[in-house]
Amino acid sequence: MTGGAIVMLIFVLAIIGTTFGLVAYSVKAGAKDDLTDETAE
């Protein structure tokens, strides 16, 4: 693989990693939301 392709592969992996990070954040924040909703009820 060329150097440019390797750099872009790292960029692709960074996008994928960010996606999984955002999903993990949403799961964590979602649990907090549920707690807030229950308290409000």
Next chain:
Amino acid sequence: MAKNEIASLKRESWTGRYGAIMSMAAMAVGLGNVWRFPYMLGQNGGGAFLVAYMVILFIIGIPLAIVEAGFGKGIGKGTIDAFGVALRSRKAGILVGGAAAVIYFSMNFFFLAIIGVSIYFMYVSLASLWSSVPPDQIYVQLMANKTLILVLFLIVCGFVSFVVYRGINKGIEKVSKIMVPGMLFGFLILILFSLRIPGIAKGYNFLLAPNWTVLGEPGIWKAAMGQVLFSLGVGPGCILVYGSHLKKTADVTTSIVTTTFLDTTVALFAGLALIPAAIALGLNPEAGSSLIFVIIPSLLSQIPGGALIGFFVFLAIFFAAITSAIAQLETPVTTFSDAFNWDRKKVVIVFTIVTLIAAIPAIYNNELLDFWNMFAGNYGFILFAIVGGILFSWVYGVKKIRINFLNPTSDLKLGRWFDYLVTFVAVPVMLFVMITSLIG
């Protein structure tokens, strides 16, 4: 209690952030992620196109999707009510919002048959049909067998209607939570297996090696804009409808950012799974149905374990496509049941009957199929993307949406810069892309 109060109490919301994000990602991900994005990446400067795509995603795609979903959450109803609020006229809302929902729904008239074909290719893979029939002939033979296509269409139509009939939580959300990870899993299997193909590095070079000079060409930016806008489905009301099912306390901004990243990730997984392997095996990857139904079987026939891998790949493609078809039915169902307090389940049955009446003749008549494709998939979608974009952002106003529906419940607070970005950059660029696509 008044009839409309009872209806509004019955209205379902996504159970939480994760469910909302999975459902919205399922709606956004479609066949375009699989049969268009990977090809565009390879043909338009590899990694350089990806950079252009991400820039456009951040300055145009994400802001427009946030505005539409935020407006949907704020109004809490489908396109008729939302367009009516923006236009300050109930009659105009019925006319424009109703037409937007119906046009978006009519994409199912040609789309469901294509999804049926992906089911058939799961069988093709498991039976390794390519060992007895040349891969390029499998698709041709299937297209000639109209009865089989009808049966596959009926299965798909029944499944889509059943999911929407079950409702937001027990139907769409439940299915999306399975199908979005399922898509990633299906493509991941092919990515991992394809790493063993000799010469795979050549394929990765084709897909990713950046040709930075293309960033100076306007055509690349226009291609990236088109891919972002069509992939996310900004404008005609599907994001608005899915946004309308968010809880009033939901964080729209981070949910949409996550959704768009998921949409991009599925497209990248599809690209990494299909293009490098095709190049390494000397196949010429093309855009469109031939990539899926001709190139993939050719590719699978040449790799060990292709039968099982193929099943999972076509399952992933089926998931990507059917979740879009579900959104295409859900949009008018939410819209009409909200606007007229009609029973949601009865609306599903009515629209299913309409689908059967419009789509079955198209299976036997290619010209009719092309008509639905052009009418709904091209002209109708583009027209209402323009109308929706203008109404949400320019007529109703980004500032009102940001202050009232986005920032109060969001972890990520948007400043005044967001209003300028959407009003003076994102919407004009969307209009340019859509109008030139319409003319083209």
